[in-house]
Amino acid sequence: MSRQSLAVLKGVGPKTIQALQHLGITTIEDLLTAFPFRYDDYRPQNLAELVDQEKVTLRGVVVTAPVLVRFGRKKNRLNFNLLIDNQAVLVTFFNQGYLAEKVIEGAELTVFGKWEAARQRLMGIKLLSFNKQEQLAGVYRSSKEIRATQLQKLVKQAYELYHGQISDLIPGKLQKKYHLLSRQQMIHDLHFPADQLTAQAAKRTAVYEELFLFEARLQYLKQIDQQPNGLKLNYDNQQLKKFISQLPFELTPAQKRTVNEICHDLHRPVHMNRLLQGDVGSGKTIVAAIAMYAAVTAGYQAALMAPTEILARQHADKLFHLFQPLGINVNLLTGTTSAKSRQRRELLQQLAKGSIDILIGTHALIQNGVEFKNLGLVITDEQHRFGVNQRQALRLKGNEPDVLALTATPIPRTLALTVYGEMDVSIINELPRGRKPVRTFWLKKNQLKRAFSFIAEQLKQGKQAYLVTPLVSESEALDLQNAEQLLTDAAKFFAPEYQVGLIHGKMKSDEKEQIMTDFTAGKTKILVATTVIEVGVDVPQASVILIVDADRFGLAQLHQLRGRVGRSSTQSYCLLLADPKTDYGRQRLQTMTETTDGFVIAQRDLELRGQGDILGRKQAGLPEFKVADPIKDLKVLETAQVDAAEIINQSNFGKTTETKPLDEYLQQQLQLELGFD
Numbered sequence: 001m002s003r004q005s006l007a008v009l010k011g012v013g014p015k016t017i018q019a020l021q022h023l024g025i026t027t028i029e030d031l032l033t034a035f036p037f038r039y040d041d042y043r044p045q046n047l048a049e050l051v052d053q054e055k056v057t058l059r060g061v062v063v064t065a066p067v068l069v070r071f072g073r074k075k076n077r078l079n080f081n082l083l084i085d086n087q088a089v090l091v092t093f094f095n096q097g098y099l100a101e102k103v104i105e106g107a108e109l110t111v112f113g114k115w116e117a118a119r120q121r122l123m124g125i126k127l128l129s130f131n132k133q134e135q136l137a138g139v140y141r142s143s144k145e146i147r148a149t150q151l152q153k154l155v156k157q158a159y160e161l162y163h164g165q166i167s168d169l170i171p172g173k174l175q176k177k178y179h180l181l182s183r184q185q186m187i188h189d190l191h192f193p194a195d196q197l198t199a200q201a202a203k204r205t206a207v208y209e210e211l212f213l214f215e216a217r218l219q220y221l222k223q224i225d226q227q228p229n230g231l232k233l234n235y236d237n238q239q240l241k242k243f244i245s246q247l248p249f250e251l252t253p254a255q256k257r258t259v260n261e262i263c264h265d266l267h268r269p270v271h272m273n274r275l276l277q278g279d280v281g282s283g284k285t286i287v288a289a290i291a292m293y294a295a296v297t298a299g300y301q302a303a304l305m306a307p308t309e310i311l312a313r314q315h316a317d318k319l320f321h322l323f324q325p326l327g328i329n330v331n332l333l334t335g336t337t338s339a340k341s342r343q344r345r346e347l348l349q350q351l352a353k354g355s356i357d358i359l360i361g362t363h364a365l366i367q368n369g370v371e372f373k374n375l376g377l378v379i380t381d382e383q384h385r386f387g388v389n390q391r392q393a394l395r396l397k398g399n400e401p402d403v404l405a406l407t408a409t410p411i412p413r414t415l416a417l418t419v420y421g422e423m424d425v426s427i428i429n430e431l432p433r434g435r436k437p438v439r440t441f442w443l444k445k446n447q448l449k450r451a452f453s454f455i456a457e458q459l460k461q462g463k464q465a466y467l468v469t470p471l472v473s474e475s476e477a478l479d480l481q482n483a484e485q486l487l488t489d490a491a492k493f494f495a496p497e498y499q500v501g502l503i504h505g506k507m508k509s510d511e512k513e514q515i516m517t518d519f520t521a522g523k524t525k526i527l528v529a530t531t532v533i534e535v536g537v538d539v540p541q542a543s544v545i546l547i548v549d550a551d552r553f554g555l556a557q558l559h560q561l562r563g564r565v566g567r568s569s570t571q572s573y574c575l576l577l578a579d580p581k582t583d584y585g586r587q588r589l590q591t592m593t594e595t596t597d598g599f600v601i602a603q604r605d606l607e608l609r610g611q612g613d614i615l616g617r618k619q620a621g622l623p624e625f626k627v628a629d630p631i632k633d634l635k636v637l638e639t640a641q642v643d644a645a646e647i648i649n650q651s652n653f654g655k656t657t658e659t660k661p662l663d664e665y666l667q668q669q670l671q672l673e674l675g676f677d
C-alpha cells in the first residue's frame, strides 16, 4: 500500500498532487498517516456544560427572524436567537450572510462555534448539515492550495479503498506487550474516532509506532554500515602510546575511554560513523588529534573540517606544533587560500601525491580539485553546522574513510543516544582535572562600569578578557556600531594600561588572524567581539567574559560563549549584562547563574522553549515527528529504541511473518531516501 500514488484517488489531478506534495504527502501511506492535529466535536452540548472561549456545538430551534446587517460588499453580520434548554441564545455569524436563507423561524439548527460566556453568545463558525452531526471531526493541517475539508474527504476515500491492505509493522509480540491497536484500527480511529477517548487511545499506538519506526530505521542503517567493507586502519599502537605519554597533560578517564572507542573502530574493517560529544572545554580536540595521528601511522591521510576560518586556523596552529616534531606534515586550506595562487596549486599537488598527512580547513576542503591520495579519516568539528551533503562530499573524497564528528551541542544525554542512533556516540562526560566552574553574575545594563572595574582586577592578575556584543539588529552595520561603541567605552576605561582589540565577522581574514594571534599571545589583553568567537576559540589564560545584552542570546549560545573561559585551572568569571523584558529572558539568565552543566542547560532550554516551538527543536538538532514529541514522549522513545534494536538485530529478522512487513517497509523507506525510486 505504502508506495501507491495519489493519482488513483477520484478527483485528484496534477494540481492536487502538487498541493499535497507541498504538505509532504506523496503516497497513499503518507495520506493515511497525515493525522488530524485536533478534533472538532460536533455533538450538541447542554448550556450548563459550556466553557468560555471553547469551540462547542449547540442545537436549538430558531425563535426570531434573522437580522442581516451589511457593512459593505463582503462584510456583514447575521444575528438570530436559538431556543436551547428553554433559554434563548444569541448566535452571530460574520460574513456568512448567505446562511440567512436557512435560518427560518421554527427550524431546528445545529451550529458549531465559539462560546462567549460573558454575553451568552455563540460566535458561529459553521452550520452543521445533517450528516456532519454527532461526530468528532478531524481537523487537518492544510494549506492555501488545499483546504482541510478537501483533505478530510481524500483521507476518507483512501481509507475506504485501501484499509484492507494496511498491515501491522510492529511485531505482534510488542503489540501485545503494550496493548497497542492494530495498524488498521489505529489509522481508522485517528481519522474517524467515535469520541475523544478513542482518539487518545489510537494516538498512544501512533506515538509508539512512529518512534519505533524511527529507531528501527536507525538500527537498520547501522546494520548496513556494519558490513565489512570499510577501511581497516592498522595503526601503530606503540607509537600511539608514546605520543599520548608525551602530551603536556594526562588524558582524563573520559578522554581515554573515547580514544579507545575510536581506535577500536579504526581498526575494524567496518566503516566508522561516530559522534564525539563533549561539553565546552572538555578536550575534544586532543582526542581528535590522537585519532588523526593513528590514521597517519597506519599510512593514511586525515582531514579536519571546521565551521569557521578562525577555528580552522586555531586547529592548524595547535596541530602543527603538536605534529611538526614528529615529522608529520600538517597543512591548512581555507576559502581565502586564493584559488589561482601558486601556494594553493602546490598544496593540492602535495595532497594528491600524499606528502601532506593532515589537512585542516573550512568547507573549502570539499571544493572540486581537492584530491587526496588516500584519505582514511574525516573529522568534522561542530557537525551541526555542516549539512549532511557537505559531510557526505568530504567522505566521497576518500575510499569510504572513517568518520568522526565532534560536537559540543548540548542535547540531553538520553536524547543524543536516541537521536544519533545511526551513529555510535562517544561522550566525554567530565572536564579536565582542576577545572573550577565558571562563576556567573547577572548585572543590570547600567552596571557596565562596575563590570569594567571587575575586569580590571582580573587584568591586574595577568588574565585576559572577552567583551561580547550580540547580533542585535538585522543590519550588520548597526551591529558593528554596537561593537564599536563597546570598543570606545572599553578603550577609554582601560587606557592607558591595556590595549583593546576588536574582531568581527566582516573583517578580512588576515586581519582576523592578526587580531587572534595578538590576543592568544597576550599582546592584547581585551578583545571586543561579535559572536565570531562563539565556537571553539581556545585561549586558556582568558578568565573573564562579559556578555552585553545577554538576553538576546539563546541559552545554548550563552553556554558556548561562557565556555570560552574556564579553560585552565584558574577561577574564571562570566558577567551577563542585561535587563530582560520577558519572563523567558529572565529565566534564561537565571539558569545561567545556577548551573554550568551543558546537559542541564540543554534540558532547561527545551523546557523553557515550550512544547510548541518547532524552530527551537530544529536548532537543538531534534528530528521532526508527526505525532510523537521526543521530549514529552522521551520514555516511549527510549523503550522503542531498545525494542527496535532487539527486533532488527535478531538473526531471522525479515524472515518471519512477524517481521517481514517491517523489513519491507524499511527497505522501501531507504530506497526512497536514497532516491532509488
Ligand SMILES: Nc1ncnc2c1ncn2[C@@H]1O[C@H](COP(=O)(O)OP(=O)(O)OP(=O)(O)O)[C@@H](O)[C@H]1O
Pocket (backbone or CB within 6 Å): 249, 250, 251, 252, 255, 278, 279, 280, 281, 282, 283, 284, 285, 286, 408, 432, 433, 535, 536, 537, 538, 540, 563, 567
Ligand atoms: N586532559 C586534559 N588535561 C588538561 N588540559 C586539557 C586536557 N584535555 C584538554 N585540555 C586543554 O583544555 C582546553 C580545552 O580543550 P579543547 O579545546 O579540546 O576543548 P573542546 O572540547 O574542543 O571545547 P569547545 O567545544 O569549547 O571547543 C585546551 O586548552 C586543551 O589543551
